[in-house]
Amino acid sequence: MQPPVAAVVEAHGTLERLVAHVTDQQLAEPSALPGWSRGHVLAHLTDNARMFARLAEHALRGDLVAAYDGGVDERDAIIEATAGRSAAEHRARLAAHTARLEAVWARAGEEDWKRPVTFRNADLAATVRARWREAWIHMADLDLGVRSDDWPEDLATHVIAFLLGRLPAGTRLYAEDARREWSVGARPGTVVTGRVRDLAAWLAGRPPAVSPVAAHGLPALGPWPPHPPSSGNGQRVLRS
Structure with a gap:
């Protein structure tokens, strides 16, 4: 299956328009993610594009490299070091790294998407889907006008499928608007009902426009699905 490159390029365009007129003051203000300013979120989105471009460039050469040589600590240090950039600097670096990422993806042939990468011990196609999630979920975190209600329906269904493992065994989700359902395990249990974007937002830990419901309360x-272990003695939970 071809990864949704065109959908990610569209998401990049939406992100570019979203931050086109953001000010230095707005970037210094808190985002919807606890402990992160909008500058932190934008720094993460920018470096995430750089990281995926690096993985793709190496994968197309047949090389495997770590997403971050220093693990999560390196990722966090980059975000902290770049979160305070001016709005103009943020826009310039975001544009440069997304362009680089889209350019390397454009070189990939059908068989190249199966090339292995170290990110989640997956393949190159999986990084396209990961970037799709990152772009839309973190656009909502920026709290600049994009909400989970704005997510494309196919992105929402992908997020649900990706995050089903967060649910207890026996849970069934039913999206009333999309008339689709997902189940965790075979045995019957809690049924959670809502609109597809609201179910996706809830699973992603983001505010849904309308909270999903279950007869005896939401489970x-x-x-989140774990990344491969970082360097050090334990694993750390990433924000997305």
């Missing part, structure tokens, strides 16, 4: 969510 507790487990952690």
Whole structure:
């Protein structure tokens, strides 16, 4: 299956328009992510594009490299070091790294998408889907006008499928508007009902426009699907 490159390019365009007129003051203000300013979110989106471009460039040469040589600590240090850029600097670096990422993806042939990468121990196609999630989820985190209600329906269904593992066994999701359902395990249990974008937002830990409902309350969510272990003695949970 071909990864949704065109959909990610469209998401990049939406992100570019979203931050086109953002000010230095707005970037210094808190985002919807606890502990992160909007500058932190934008720094993460920018460096995420750089990281995926690097992985893709090496994958097309048949090389495997770590997403971050220093693991999550390196990722966090880059975000902290670049979060305070001016709005103009943020826009310039975001544009440069997304252009680089889209350019390397444009060189990939059908068989290249199967090339392995170290990110989630997956293949190159999986990084396209990961960038799709990152772009739309973090656009909502920027709190500049894009909400989970604005996510494309196919992105929402992808997010649900990706995050089903956060649910207890026996949980069934039913999207009333899309008339689709997802189940975790075979045994019957809690049924959670809502619109497809609201279900996706809830699973992603973001505010849905209308909260999904279940007869006896929504189940507790487990952690996000884990990344491969970082360097050090344990694993850390990433924000997305």
